[in-house]
Structures are given as structure tokens and as C-alpha cells.
Amino acid sequence: MIIGLFNHWIVIILMMIGLYIVIAHGNLIKKIIGLTIFQTSVFIFYISIAKVDGGTAPILADGITQYSNPLPHVLILTAIVVGIATTALGLSLVVRIKESYNSIEEEEIQQQDNEEQQSKNKAEENA
């Protein structure tokens, strides 16, 4: 009975792994990998609710009456390609951050920002 919900639980476990990586790791690339895992869990959620018992792939053919739901397939199909495009955008931001800060650790970047701000404040006080 309750076992019928296992697809949702797997999705939630994957999603939480992704969320944990995003929160707990300071490394920007690891954060993006966490986001990708999170994203895949949403894909799996959509595809798993589209499944119908005894249904087949949604391509019309003679002698088949039961199809799985095509709508989530459409949404996820486009979302995968959009996902890789946006991930690439995120990665390019990481590359630029690496070039200007020479680090992709969140804390080091923050530290550099703070130091810069402090020196700026000092200069303003002196003036």
C-alpha cells in the first residue's frame, strides 16, 4: 500500500542530497553540481508521475489503448536542454570569478571583498 509512494521518496532523497551540497559546500563548482542533482530529481518526479501501469510510450500505434501521459514528457524534454544551457551560464560565471579572485571558495571571495571594503572605508576616513 504505502510502497506505492516510493518514487516520491527517491525523488525527495535525491533532492535533499542536492540541497545539502548547495548549502554545505563552499566550493562554487560543487554548488553547481548540487544544483544539477536537485534539477534531475525534479525531472524524475515529473516523469514518474506521468507513468501509467500497463501504458506504453506516447507514440500512437494500432492495437495500443493505454499510453503514458505525454505532457510531463514535453515539459521535461525542453527543461533538460534549457538546464544544460543555464548550467553552462553558471559555470562561465564561476570561470570569471576564478579569474578575478583567483579562487572559487566562497569564504575566500568574501574575505577578499571585506578587505577591499575596509581599505576603501579607511581611505574615505582619511579624506
Place this chain on the structure above:
Amino acid sequence: MLAGIYGLLSASFFVAMDAVDVAFTEAAVGAGISTLLMLVVISMTGRKEKPTRHKPLPAFFVVIITGGLLIYGTLDMPHFGSEDAPIHNHTSPRYINDSMQEIGIPNIVTSVLASYRAFDTFGEVVVIFTAGIGVLTLLSVGRAKENDEEIESINDSMHQQHLVVRIVAKMLIPFIFLFALYVQFHGDFGPGGGFQAGVIFASAIILYAMLFGLVTARKVINQTFIQFIAALGVLLYGSVGIASLMNGGNFLDYNVLSSNPITGQHLGILIIEWGVGCTVASVMVVIFFNFAGRRERKQHKNKSQNKESST
């Protein structure tokens, strides 16, 4: 590598859940291009993560609590594979029962993607295009010609080592292109369509660029030309919409494109799938070229700096 295996694995269980179109896309994107991009970026930013003073315990608590609440929320959800779940009772019966009469192509996913929800798909294509522009603005570099030649000589010596791989790839690449075109045009009848074909097409070009060096690949496929194609794809899609407006229908209503509504639908879907394929393929290639170009330039810079410091 793990990401690649993960992508392939998710593709295989999408097949198990009858989503062949999605599995196709995931196999091409997840196992191929995204892994490649990750590797390029990691090679640019360094492999090691510095040990941080982050405390993982609060994060762990947040995750456990959210997960617990979500699992509590699933208790009322319909069971896996049940036929009477709300999702199967609203719009999808119409897609399944009527799409053959209204659109006239067997693959329901394609008819929903390209006809019923064409406006939505147009938005997605624009998002991909915008992401391509974003990567271009962030990473594109003005290249000096003489640098190219020096990089090329480095590449030549490097690529001599992979002779077998290069020859095999040379034989494979035409077939990959052919397969991409098949996927593009067969999308009405089997799994496939513009998104998948675009990614496969791009991966053939990327394979070429990886094995023969970026400079050679850029000689074969001019980057300005590819950027032009990316814009052309979006334009093609949009102009189909405008054409149907001109013929007295709604935006992207293909029935008015021809005297016979079914022919109109076929025509409309064919053209917009072309638009999608063009944009996706060229944006993927542009993204890869810019990442790899940035990396090559950096290596080159390091090398010349080393030379200066040693003399």
C-alpha cells in the same frame, strides 16, 4: 566521469518509465555535453576543494527537516503508475485521443511540443538563445591571429599521440551527422525532434574540436557563422508564428498555413523543429568553443610567461 554515468543511468530509467523522448535528450545531454563542460571548467579552476570551516551540522538539520516535511506531504499523493491520478484526467486525454485527427502525426510528444504548446517551446528556445548570449558576453575573447598559429603548433604535437582515436572519430563523424538529421526529420513518427537532433549535431562538432584542436575546428566552422545560425533558428520559429498571424490565425496556429489544416500542421511543425534544431546545436557549439577557447588561451599565456621568466 561520475556525472556522465549518472546521466546515462537516468536516461535508462526514463526508458523504463516509457518516456523515450526524454531519455533520448538526457542521454545526449547528461552523458555527453554536461560532463564535458564540467571537465573543462574543473581543468580551469583546479581540482582540489580547500577544507572549509563550514559547519555541516546545521545544513544537515535543515535538509532532514525539509525532507521529512516533503515525505509527510507525499502521503496523500497518488500511487506510482495509478491510472486515476488527477494528472491523467485533465488535458492529456485530449492529447491522446484527438491529436491524430487534429495534428496528424503519431508521436504525441512532438505534437504537444510543437503544436499544442508551441508558444511554451518558443519561450524555451529563447531562453537557450539568451543563455548562449550570456556565455558569449562572459567568456568571449578577442583573439589575435599570431597566437592561433602558435597554439596550433602546440596542438599538432599533442594530437599526434592520439592517432587511432582521430582516425576512428573521422570515420564516425559523418554518421553522427547523418543520425542527427534522421532524428531531426523522424521526430514526427518516432522519438526525436529538434532538441535531440541539435544536441547530437553539436556533439559531433565538439568531438571534432576535441580531437583536432579548437583552431582547426574554428577554421571548419566559423564562430560568427554559428552565432548567426543561433539567431536564425529563433527567427525561423518566430516567423512561423508571424506567418500564421498574417494568414488570419492565432500566433503559431498552423492550421491556416495551408488550405488543408493537417498539411499546415505538418509544415509548421517541420519548420519550427528546424528552428529549434539550429538554435540548440549552435548554442551548444558556441558554449563549448568559448569555454575551451578561454582555457587554451590561458594555457598559452602561462606558457609564454614561463618562457619569459626562464630567460
